[in-house]
Amino acid sequence: MSNYGTIIDQKWQKKWEESGLYNFDENSNKPKLYTLEMFSYPSGSKLHAGHWFNYGPVDSWARMKRMQGYNVFQPMGFDAFGLPAENYAIKTGIHPKDSTDKNIETMEKQLRAMGAMFNWDHELVTCKPDYYKWTQWVFLKLYEKGLAYRKKAPVNWCPSCNTVLANEQVVDGCCERCDTEVTKKDLTQWFFKITNYAEELLEKLDDLDWPERTKAMQKHWIGKSTGAEVNFKVKDSSIAFDVFTTRADTLFGVSYVVLAPENPLVDELTKEEFKEAVEDYKAAAKKQSEIERQSITREKTGVFTGSYAINPVNGKEVPVWVGDYVLATYGTGAVMAVPAHDERDFAFATKYNLPIVRVIEGGEELPYTEYGTLVNSDEFTGLKSEEAKEAIVKKLESLNCGSGKTNYRLRDWLISRQRYWGAPIPIVYCDKCGTVAIPEEQLPVELPYNVEFAPDGKSPLAKCDDFINTTCPVCGGPAKREADTLDTFVCSSWYFLRYVDNNNSEKAFDSEKVNKLLPVDMYVGGPEHACMHLLYARFVTKALRDMGYINFDEPFKSLKHQGLILGPDGQKMSKSKGNTISPDEYIKEFGSDVFRMYLMFGFAYEEGGAWSDEGIKAVSKFIDRIERTLQSAIDRINSKEKVKDSMDKEEKELNYSRHYAIKNVSEDAEKLQFNTAIARLMEFNTALSKYCSEEIINAAFLKETVVDFIKLISPFAPHFAEEQWSLIGKDFSVFNEQWPVFNPAALVKDEIEIAIQINGKIKSKINISSSLNEEAIKEAALDDEKVKENLEGKDVKKVIVIKGRLVNIVAK
Structure with a gap:
C-alpha cells in the first residue's frame, strides 16, 4: 500500500499542476470563497503534524465548496521574519536569511506533497523585499494619519531575547517566546494608535462568526469601562491630577489617593524626608511585571509621598501614596481609594492604618462592594447608587472638577523591536529636519545582510554604519536611519490583502481586486492569536478602510480554531520530549490521503488529541476496504450477467444509505465535523459492499451510486478519488464535478x-x-x-x- 499511495500522490499532483486545475479564475462568475489558513512560520526546518491539522482538513472543506459551485481562492505563504530564526543564527552561526530560505524550500515541498488546492501563483514570503516594501508602506500610511507615533514610555523588556515586547506578548509576567521573566525599561519606541479604534473593535465583534471564547478574550483585552474622570488638586500647590472611576457614587468615601510608581508626578509631589523611601520603592516596582502587580492575591504595598490632595466634592484632605498596584499604562496612572467599598483598597488601608468611611449602605461587614443607598454623602445621602453616580458627575462638571468618561484597558500597539531579523522602520532622523518619513518611491528600505546581530540590548542595525548613515530625503543633509525593526505582527496584519495581488510592483494591492475578494470567508488558525494577530489585523483593516484603500470593515468574516495534536504520550509535542510526529515518514508509508483522513477521523477538529499509530493503520485499512468495494462494484457494473432494471428492496436500502450519506457528509463537513462525516462514509461503504454481493444487481443504479460515493470521498482522499474516478472511465477531474445533493424522498x-x-x-x-x-x-x-x-x-x-x-x- 505504501508504494501505491506515494505513486498515486505524485501522479495526480503532477496532473493537477500541469493542468492548472486549481488556478484561481479572477473572471469567474461563480460566487467567490476566500479560504485562508494562518500561514506557517519557517523557524523549524519542517512542517509538523500540527501544521497538517491546520491545513489538510480545511483544504477538504474548500474542495467540497468548490464542487458546490464556489470559486475558491486558497493561497499559501510564509510568515518569515522573527526572533526564532535570529536566535537559531546566534546559536549555529547560520545567517537568518539562509536558514529561513532553506526552511521555506523544505516546507513548500511538504505543502505541495499534501496535495492541497493552494494557489502557488499567489505565494508570498514576508522577509522578501517585494513584500516588506509594502509592510513599510502600511507603516507610512499610518504615520501620515497620525496612527504611528514615537514616544518615551515604560516598556516590557525581555532580558533573554534582548528586545521590547508588546503587552500581548507577555504571558503571566514572562516572555511568551522564551519564558524569561519580563522587566520594565524606559525607552523611546514606535507605537500604532490602536486605541483610536477601541470602540469599533469592541462593537463589531458581535457581528462576526467567530468562536464566542475568542470574542470574549478580545472584549476583555479591550476592557471598556464607563465612569467619570475626577480632578484632584494638590494642597498648597498648583499641581492637579485626574483619576478615573466607575464608582462616582463612592466619591465621599475617598480616604487616600495612589499614584503609579512610574507616574511623573511622584517626583514632584514627594517631600524631601520621604524621597529615599519613594526611590527605593520605585526601583523595586520596576522589577515586577504588570501581571504580578495586578494580582488579586498579592499583598498590596505602598509608600507615602508626604503630600495631600483635596477631594473636590467635600474639600477633605487625603494623603497621596505611591502603590505598585496602580499602573501608569491604565487610566491616568492614579486612583482614588475607597477602602469601605473596594477589597484592594480595604487591604491597603488596613495595613497602613488609613481611614475607612462607609458611604454605601448594605452588608454587615466591610468592604461592601455592591450598589446600594448612599450614606455620609452630604446632599446625595439617600440616593440609590445609579442615580447618585449621575448626580455626582453633574456636580463635578459644575465645579469644573470632572466629567463623565469612557476608559479602555487596551493600550497602543508597541511595534519597535531591538532585533535584526525584521522589516526596517522607514524613518530617518535629521538634525535639521527632525523625524522624516522615507518617501514611498524610495521603498523598500532594505535589510542589510552583513550585520552583527548578537544580542546586547541594542538594535543590531545601529552597529551597521552602511545602513545607519544616510541622507535626509528632505534637505539632503546627513541623517541616521531608525535602527529598530518592526514587530513581525505588522507583517501579518495585512498579508491577506497582498495575497490577492501579490505580484503588483506599483501598489501594495489593487483596491478593486481586494474589495471584490475580501473579506476572508473562512479563516482557520490557533486560538493563541486572539489578542495579538487577530486584533492587529482588524485594526489595520479599519485604518486602511478609513484611508479609502478598501471598502469593508472586518478582515475575517468567519473564524475557526483547530485543536492541538499531542504526542502519543498525550503531551504537547517537543523535540526534548522525543514525542514529535513527522508527517513525511507516515506519508511515505501510507500516502498523504491516509494521513489526512486519520487527522480528520481520529480527532474532533476543534479539540485535537493524542496521536495513535494504531489509528492511522485503521484508516489505511479502511481505504483498502473502499478500494476493494469499488473494484467489486466496477466488476459487477462491467459484467452483463444477472442484471435488472427494477428498484427492489435491495436497491432501495442502498439508495437510502447513499442519500443518508450525502445529507450527513455535506452537513457535517460544512461544520468542520470531519470525524462524523467520515463515519457516514464508512457506513455507506458497508452498504455498497453488501449490495455488490447480491446475486442480481441493477448495474445502472450501481454506477450512479459509485459515482456519488467517489464524489463524497474526494475532498477527504483527493488523490485516491481522482484515481478511482479515472478507473470508472470518467473525464478529468472529479473536482470539476458537482457535489451530490440528497433526495429527501429516498430517506423515507x-x-x-x-x-x-x-x-x-x-x-x-x-x-x-x-x-x-x-x-x-x-x-x-x-x-x-x-x-x-x-x-x-x-x-x-x-x-x-x-x-x-x-x-x-x-x-x-
Whole structure:
C-alpha cells in the first residue's frame, strides 16, 4: 500500500499542476470563497503534524465548496521574519536569511506533497523585499494619519531575547517566546494608535462568526469601562491630577489617593524626608511585571509621598501614596481609594492604618462592594447608587472638577523591536529636519545582510554604519536611519490583502481586486492569536478602510480554531520530549490521503488529541476496504450477467444509505465535523459492499451510486478519488464535478424496523411497512411469535406505540 499511495500522490499532483486545475479564475462568475489558513512560520526546518491539522482538513472543506459551485481562492505563504530564526543564527552561526530560505524550500515541498488546492501563483514570503516594501508602506500610511507615533514610555523588556515586547506578548509576567521573566525599561519606541479604534473593535465583534471564547478574550483585552474622570488638586500647590472611576457614587468615601510608581508626578509631589523611601520603592516596582502587580492575591504595598490632595466634592484632605498596584499604562496612572467599598483598597488601608468611611449602605461587614443607598454623602445621602453616580458627575462638571468618561484597558500597539531579523522602520532622523518619513518611491528600505546581530540590548542595525548613515530625503543633509525593526505582527496584519495581488510592483494591492475578494470567508488558525494577530489585523483593516484603500470593515468574516495534536504520550509535542510526529515518514508509508483522513477521523477538529499509530493503520485499512468495494462494484457494473432494471428492496436500502450519506457528509463537513462525516462514509461503504454481493444487481443504479460515493470521498482522499474516478472511465477531474445533493424522498423507507418492549424490556424486533397506522402496528406487534411467548399467562393492560421507533406493551 505504501508504494501505491506515494505513486498515486505524485501522479495526480503532477496532473493537477500541469493542468492548472486549481488556478484561481479572477473572471469567474461563480460566487467567490476566500479560504485562508494562518500561514506557517519557517523557524523549524519542517512542517509538523500540527501544521497538517491546520491545513489538510480545511483544504477538504474548500474542495467540497468548490464542487458546490464556489470559486475558491486558497493561497499559501510564509510568515518569515522573527526572533526564532535570529536566535537559531546566534546559536549555529547560520545567517537568518539562509536558514529561513532553506526552511521555506523544505516546507513548500511538504505543502505541495499534501496535495492541497493552494494557489502557488499567489505565494508570498514576508522577509522578501517585494513584500516588506509594502509592510513599510502600511507603516507610512499610518504615520501620515497620525496612527504611528514615537514616544518615551515604560516598556516590557525581555532580558533573554534582548528586545521590547508588546503587552500581548507577555504571558503571566514572562516572555511568551522564551519564558524569561519580563522587566520594565524606559525607552523611546514606535507605537500604532490602536486605541483610536477601541470602540469599533469592541462593537463589531458581535457581528462576526467567530468562536464566542475568542470574542470574549478580545472584549476583555479591550476592557471598556464607563465612569467619570475626577480632578484632584494638590494642597498648597498648583499641581492637579485626574483619576478615573466607575464608582462616582463612592466619591465621599475617598480616604487616600495612589499614584503609579512610574507616574511623573511622584517626583514632584514627594517631600524631601520621604524621597529615599519613594526611590527605593520605585526601583523595586520596576522589577515586577504588570501581571504580578495586578494580582488579586498579592499583598498590596505602598509608600507615602508626604503630600495631600483635596477631594473636590467635600474639600477633605487625603494623603497621596505611591502603590505598585496602580499602573501608569491604565487610566491616568492614579486612583482614588475607597477602602469601605473596594477589597484592594480595604487591604491597603488596613495595613497602613488609613481611614475607612462607609458611604454605601448594605452588608454587615466591610468592604461592601455592591450598589446600594448612599450614606455620609452630604446632599446625595439617600440616593440609590445609579442615580447618585449621575448626580455626582453633574456636580463635578459644575465645579469644573470632572466629567463623565469612557476608559479602555487596551493600550497602543508597541511595534519597535531591538532585533535584526525584521522589516526596517522607514524613518530617518535629521538634525535639521527632525523625524522624516522615507518617501514611498524610495521603498523598500532594505535589510542589510552583513550585520552583527548578537544580542546586547541594542538594535543590531545601529552597529551597521552602511545602513545607519544616510541622507535626509528632505534637505539632503546627513541623517541616521531608525535602527529598530518592526514587530513581525505588522507583517501579518495585512498579508491577506497582498495575497490577492501579490505580484503588483506599483501598489501594495489593487483596491478593486481586494474589495471584490475580501473579506476572508473562512479563516482557520490557533486560538493563541486572539489578542495579538487577530486584533492587529482588524485594526489595520479599519485604518486602511478609513484611508479609502478598501471598502469593508472586518478582515475575517468567519473564524475557526483547530485543536492541538499531542504526542502519543498525550503531551504537547517537543523535540526534548522525543514525542514529535513527522508527517513525511507516515506519508511515505501510507500516502498523504491516509494521513489526512486519520487527522480528520481520529480527532474532533476543534479539540485535537493524542496521536495513535494504531489509528492511522485503521484508516489505511479502511481505504483498502473502499478500494476493494469499488473494484467489486466496477466488476459487477462491467459484467452483463444477472442484471435488472427494477428498484427492489435491495436497491432501495442502498439508495437510502447513499442519500443518508450525502445529507450527513455535506452537513457535517460544512461544520468542520470531519470525524462524523467520515463515519457516514464508512457506513455507506458497508452498504455498497453488501449490495455488490447480491446475486442480481441493477448495474445502472450501481454506477450512479459509485459515482456519488467517489464524489463524497474526494475532498477527504483527493488523490485516491481522482484515481478511482479515472478507473470508472470518467473525464478529468472529479473536482470539476458537482457535489451530490440528497433526495429527501429516498430517506423515507418503505419498511422500517421497530423494537417491541414488554414492561420496558426489549423482547423482539420486527420489520413493518412505514405506512401502517397505529392500530395496525399494535396488531403486528402482538402477532409476533416472540412476543406471544413472553406474554403467555399475562394480561395486556396497555400498548403504547412510538411511531417509527418502538412498541411498549404493559402486561401483568
